Amino acid sequence: NYYPWGYDSDNGPDQWHKNYPIAKGRHQSPIEINNKEVHYDRSLLPWFASYDPGAAKTILNNGKTCRVVFDDSFDRSVLRGGPLQGVYRLRQLHFHWGSSDDHGSEHVVNGVRYAGELHLLHWNPKYSNYLDAVRRTDGIAVLAIFLQVGKTPKPEMKRILEEINAIKTKGKEAPFPNFDPSILFPKSHDYWTYHGSFTTPPCEECITWIVLREPIIVSSDQMAKLRSLSKNAENEPELPLVDNWRPTQPRYFRMVSASFL
């Protein structure tokens, strides 16, 4: 009998390997990023995002996260440079967050957990489609941005959080037109990069991670707004959608490169 994966004790990260054996692989994500083990790579190029606001389509609650979906039927919104060869198409963005402000991010930096983490997922159009790309080591690129709680929140987050009321329960979707996610980017483009996996099932090891050093500032109220999402469907008992983050995985023999000294 099929029992969907989740983040509870009976279907959470420690159980995922039963249906997705690669979850115990050697290139899993997220990981701890420690300054001592990072290698400054001066050959790393800056990365560039050129996104078309018109590519934004809908925002949805899939019971696991809040996701914004973009038109990826051609090279309309792309990420290039950094560790990447060629352009990667923006497909979706989503968040991971905790049950309180002191945790919720997936990557951890020198022991620091942030309140949340924003993932912008892009795929390599040299492959015929997304499902083909997820089977390739250079198939996917995820730009990860930490959410830090502070006094002067980024006004650009407001647009996403205003839509939360329309997608309270699992399966709810709402139109989300005219949105350029690069307005969410922090000032600095400094990043770490390493090869890893999806942080949820199917845990495929197809991701070039680009983790930004500078977090974006959100307010405690904005985090509370994310936590007001429910993982249940409309007519089911209310279950808060919180703590949808995977603990850090072993780094094994992977190099984490830094674009900055």
Ligand SMILES: CC[C@H](C)CCC(=O)Nc1ccc(S(N)(=O)=O)cc1
């Ligand atoms: C077998 C293909 C499957 C349907 C893929 C569905 C998918 O895209 N999942 C996904 C996306 C992003 C992340 S994360 N959190 O950015 O690492 C985790 C999981």
Ligand SMILES: [Zn+2]
């Ligand atoms: Zn994610």
